[in-house]
Amino acid sequence: MFEAITDEEQRGQVGIGTLIVFIAMVLVAAIAAGVLINTAGFLQTQAEATGEESTSQVSxxxxxxxxxxxxxxxxxxxxxxxxxxxxxxxxxxxxxxxxxxxxxxxxxxxxxxxxxxxxxxxxxxxxxxxxxxxxxxxxxxxxxxxxxxxxxxxxxxxxxxxxxxxxxxxxxxxxxxxxxxxxxxxxxxxxxxxx
The missing domain is CATH 2.60.40.10 (Immunoglobulins)
Structure with missing residues (x-):
């Protein structure tokens, strides 16, 4: 069922490949999180300004x-x-x-x-x-x-x-x-x- 890797060179290459894929996933997630945080901040600022203007217009x-x-x-x-x-x-x-x-x-x-x-x-x-x-x-x-x-x-x-x-x-x-x-x-x- 599990194959044992006996060649030490192959074992290192598989580990580096996994590490590269992991780092790429972390970078993509970080960029996506940054975009989401910036968008959320912009929407919050816009919502606060709209709320203040609406309140002023009524009161x-x-x-x-x-x-x-x-x-x-x-x-x-x-x-x-x-x-x-x-x-x-x-x-x-x-x-x-x-x-x-x-x-x-x-x-x-x-x-x-x-x-x-x-x-x-x-x-x-x-x-x-x-x-x-x-x-x-x-x-x-x-x-x-x-x-x-x-x-x-x-x-x-x-x-x-x-x-x-x-x-x-x-x-x-x-x-x-x-x-x-x-x-x-x-x-x-x-x-x-x-x-």
């Missing part, structure tokens, strides 16, 4: 605390000419730079999109922060007032009964939509109205 959004309008009774019609929003960070959101936030207005007068930094620093301010120069919401207790002059953004005034959809989109892509409906009756004595 880094604004929350509208209140909204009101400035009533102008000049002339023969009573209109809402400005809309004031008080906003805060949504729960779980990171820091939100209001200068990098866009606003989209969709209503009976059409559609208008603009960046908050286009309104000017006097129309976007954080009133709970001691540093009035910044427009970044960093703390959950921060509140910012955003005043939108509808004439300045080329949308037009709102009349009684008008509806308006306002969407805030932060730099990470998270959106918040607020629906506005002007009351059907406005009086000349009113200077502002809750929307």
């Amino acid at each position: 880094d959004r604004l929350q509208v605390v209140s909204q009101s309008g400035i009533v102008d009774s000049g002339g023969d019609q009573i209109n809402v000419t400005d809309i004031d929003f008080v906003v805060a960070k949504a729960p779980g959101a990171g820091s939100i730079d209001l200068n990098q936030t866009s606003v989209e207005l969709i209503g009976e007068n059409g559609q208008e999109t603009f960046q908050l930094d286009e309104l000017g620093s006097e129309n976007v301010s954080i009133f709970t922060s001691p540093n009035a120069d910044t427009v970044v919401l960093t703390d959950s207790s921060d509140r910012a007032e955003i005043s939108v002059d509808l004439g300045q953004v080329s949308y037009g005034n709102l009349s009684t009964g008008d509806r308006l959809s306002v969407t805030f989109t932060t730099a990470s892509g998270a959106t918040t939509t607020s629906e506005i409906r002007v009351p059907t009756t406005l009086t000349q004595d009113q200077t502002s109205v809750r929307l």
